[in-house]
Amino acid sequence: MPDTVLPSSWVVEGGAADDPVRNAGALHGLFALTGRGSERVIHPINDSAVEAGNSGPAFYCVHSLSGAGGTDFCQLARLMPGVRFYGIQAPPKKMRDPAFGGSVEAIADYYAGALVKFQPQGRFLLGGWSAGAIIGLEIAQNLRSRGREVALFAAIDAAPENTAAGRRPWHPIYLLQLAANLPGWIRHENLIDKTVAVSLVRRARQKTMARVKAALGKRNTSANDQAVEGIIDLARFPAEQRSFMKRLYRALLEYHPKPYSGDVVAYEARVKPLLHLPQLGRVWRGIAPRSVIVPIDGTHASVMRKTHVPPLADDLRARIARIATLPVHDNTGSVCSLAEARERRRARALVGP
Template sequence: MTKERFIEIYDQANQPVRLYKSGDYARYIPSGDIEYLGRADDQVKLRGFRIELGEIEAAILDHPDIDATVVVMDKGSSGEKELAAYFCTSIVPTPEWIAQLRQALFARLPEFMVPVYFTPIDEIPLNISGKLDRRRLPAISRQQVGAHGYQPPRTRVELALIEAYQEVLGIKQVGITDNFFQIGGHSLLALRLATIIESKLGKPVEIVDIFRYSTPRELAETFTRDALNLDKETLLTISETGSDEAIFLVHPVFGLAYPYLALSNCMQSERIYGLNNPAFGHEQGRFASIEQQAENYVSEIQKVQPQGPYRLGGWSYGGIVAYEMAQILRAQGQEVERLVLIDSFFASSQNWQQPDNLALQSFMFKEGVDPKSAFGKAFSVELRHTPALLMNYQPSAYEGRVDYLQASRKRDHDNPLIFDNLSNDWQRLVKGEFYLYHIDATHDDLFKEDKIEQTANVLRQIFSRQDVFSETDTLMSEIE
């Protein structure tokens, strides 16, 4: 007891001084006074480390906007012990602000001492003795606090990694830029993550790579080109609930249907599939024409839905392929109930040249794609080959109904692969009903986070057969 409580230190004159270790936490403040921070009795053990919760609380209190805090140990949704912080502040703590707070703590504390969750409260609940009353603490807020806005997966590999992260961490949403160790992961969970990744992708991942490349986007880059071949699966499941008649959405020009994953949260009552290019990223085995591509995709969708009525659509280039698919299905005697073209165009009527490599690389950089990465190289293959199919495609007249979603805003930067305001070309081709909708977005932003709800709202009404028109006898309707 004596050795444990009475400790010896040396003063500035190098003379021994005996101090009593009271078990209280305090700190000197600029005025020279000592600020009492609370008791240190709540020492906990986490993943083999003994942690003084008061030390974490002291670090949090150093933030100028924090008025009071308490850190507790909790058993998280993954079944693992986790640190959680409650705090009082006079500001509105947004997820971005909490992410900045966590980053500041990472600069001061070891990774295992930084709380996973932060919950704002009005005041710290105390009992009549002035001590923390844990029973009165509210439920922990398990809100995702990644430092970046949510970014959905772009490839099958990234999707599998995100699913593995979610399974290991027990959280519902992980983006490709979320750091495993900043959203609840740690060294022991990394071992479990490696096992699950191998079971999902059929390829082992080195534990050291999980520490070195901690986001799904970075980790995906460590996989070989063979891993990217998983994208050769033509049908991508967006949502499995809903009616017997599915919605089939064809990929845009870069060959993958990942942008439609953003619809999974907005159209949960629908069964939705995306169509990937099975030759994604490969120079060989490519489609010779849009007609051939459409025939292949029709055979794929009929594997899951042999008979109509069919509901088809596609964004940009995907709308062209969907248009030709509808022609094929109607020629088979099948019913095409809905054909939705999302800011699509056909280039044969335009004075348009194949973009050069410099323009394509510039476009990829603006879209956040590194041309030198494995994904970027596959992406560039698509951008070199697919536009040529557009130049040789001559669409024929269509006798059915077409719904056209048009981006009403001019694009913010030059996209060498698109044109604006070409809906009149479709009106001349469509002999059946033609409905036009305006979406307050640029072409590039239609499926991005801040516009997806608006796009999904129009799609939901069209595909659910709701009357979205104020005048049903008109052939044009604008939703702005």
């Protein structure tokens, strides 16, 4: 297939590029819970997942491009007491295998096998953000082919690219929607802030250089690798992790999703990138007719951050509660209705910290 530049919504690691705290976490996120020789795939990422005797439903979160399975979901997991959050992580030892991550289907099969071994019985609740949404879709397909039930798949602000569901960039409606997105993008980016403005210029320069290199290297197998480097700072990661990320990037480009007949909730950020509309609603309805599209405030990166993640947590908590007959909690752990949880959150926002 022709070399292209992958949308940043598959690549950005939690907005780490402009957040020093998250930057530091991203450096060692993959190896934080295990050694470099570990083959472990599934890791607990909240207190409920390690509490002895906790019988709450388990929610499995698929890693994004870095392979780290827990860092992206920490804020969401903290707001959902009673749900056992587990991260699906690329095992550091497997990253040394040059074939691991070479195709979405193969890596999903590996993770599905680990899930079945970890949870021999019962329904699966599965989700992914960014590249994890694409890998997670294939894991869900694989689990269903093994005869296991996937009661819910939550795709957080990402979808496969190789579909015919979206409008072309020159379509009049696409152009109108792109223009309508501009005010929200400007408000969110806070262009008055000098630091933000400098960061935006740097990111634009990186993406432009990546596109130029990809265009000049159409017949060069490294073109897509250069595109990755234009979007995320690979120097922050160990060598074997960088190689894995490049393989997985190419695999995502080559992945063609099959129709999915299960239940999907697709969370779509209201603020889109400046020059690209992901059109997630149209894409997910094309892949999975039973998809429910839920708009959420923020951008691709910020929907997983502390400021924007509470509405996502409210909605996902209620959906899991309906599936697992789990009482709804607010973020203090108190049992309440979904409406009460939202009202308490609103009241706290008005009062302030």
